[in-house]
Amino acid sequence: MKNSLLSILFVFCLASCDKIKDPIVKKQSAVGSKFITKNNATVSNYKKTLLEDYTGMKCPNCPDAAVTAANLLARYGDSLVVISVHAGSFAKPFGNFKEDYRTDVGDIWNGTAGFNIPSNPNGIVNRTNYASNGLIILQTKWTSAVAMANKDAMVVKLDVTTNYDTTAGALNTEVKAVFKAASSARLSISIVLIEDEVFGLQDIRGVETENYEFKEMLRGAVNGDWGAPLVTSTKKINDTVTYSFNDFNVKGLKYTVLKTPPFTTKGILVDDKHVSAVVFVFNTDTREVMQVEKVKIR
Numbered sequence: 001m002k003n004s005l006l007s008i009l010f011v012f013c014l015a016s017c018d019k020i021k022d023p024i025v026k027k028q029s030a031v032g033s034k035f036i037t038k039n040n041a042t043v044s045n046y047k048k049t050l051l052e053d054y055t056g057m058k059c060p061n062c063p064d065a066a067v068t069a070a071n072l073l074a075r076y077g078d079s080l081v082v083i084s085v086h087a088g089s090f091a092k093p094f095g096n097f098k099e100d101y102r103t104d105v106g107d108i109w110n111g112t113a114g115f116n117i118p119s120n121p122n123g124i125v126n127r128t129n130y131a132s133n134g135l136i137i138l139q140t141k142w143t144s145a146v147a148m149a150n151k152d153a154m155v156v157k158l159d160v161t162t163n164y165d166t167t168a169g170a171l172n173t174e175v176k177a178v179f180k181a182a183s184s185a186r187l188s189i190s191i192v193l194i195e196d197e198v199f200g201l202q203d204i205r206g207v208e209t210e211n212y213e214f215k216e217m218l219r220g221a222v223n224g225d226w227g228a229p230l231v232t233s234t235k236k237i238n239d240t241v242t243y244s245f246n247d248f249n250v251k252g253l254k255y256t257v258l259k260t261p262p263f264t265t266k267g268i269l270v271d272d273k274h275v276s277a278v279v280f281v282f283n284t285d286t287r288e289v290m291q292v293e294k295v296k297i298r
Helices: 002-018 062-079 104-110 139-149
Strands: 035-039 049-055 080-086 122-125 156-165 170-179 187-195 198-204 207-214 217-221 228-231 240-249 254-256 265-267 275-283 289-296
Touching (some): 035 289, 049 139, 049 289, 062 080, 062 139, 062 198, 080 104, 080 275, 104 254, 122 139, 156 289, 170 187, 170 275
Antiparallel strands (some): 035 156, 156 170, 170 240, 187 217, 187 228, 187 275, 198 207
């Protein structure tokens, strides 16, 4: 009788597991007690656009691109999220430019395994080719590309909540994805950190300028260079998928300086008062960004 009961339970368990196509992803919760909770509840009900600005401190024309990004942010407000990616030859320290703002994830996106950015400044809007302008576009085309992206239909709504432990430096990110349109695509989710009010040396049209303010600077990936799977099955309108990634050490960010053995690294120091979590969902196969949200962690 006992063996029969165990067999029935085993079959029931298998049948139940087969029905779970998109399970909730849950990692260990952070330790500590001084949590600051933030969310995007007031701005999550409309479509947003992601602009990636590939830049470097030694790039003389990159500040002009940053101005273009700032102007677009002023125009579109919360409907636009900018990530400033310091990568490539112009971002490598040399001479008076001693600071290193590169990240492992930025190197991957910038390189041949990612988008193979040819030079700086260049940008990508929603990782999509708008009006045959090309995937990688000069700053002169950012305005028109963002205008087109802003008209895209909203497929998935992202409700993001962060709980940040100021003592341990542990970041917990909870995301509820609610589908506003049917989707049959495989989707992934990325969580990265950006920082505002970073001051340093920047080449501005051939002039080395001190105390230049870098904004929306990419500081690292939370859940991997290309994120993690979110959806692998067809979703109907109002279907919901929940994802969480907890206990990420914001104070332990590192950059791999030497990417071959012995793999030397150095720390990335951030001021957590100016750090935001950027969460975006994208088509796993095409990399097209479907929705993006930004939440300041404290």
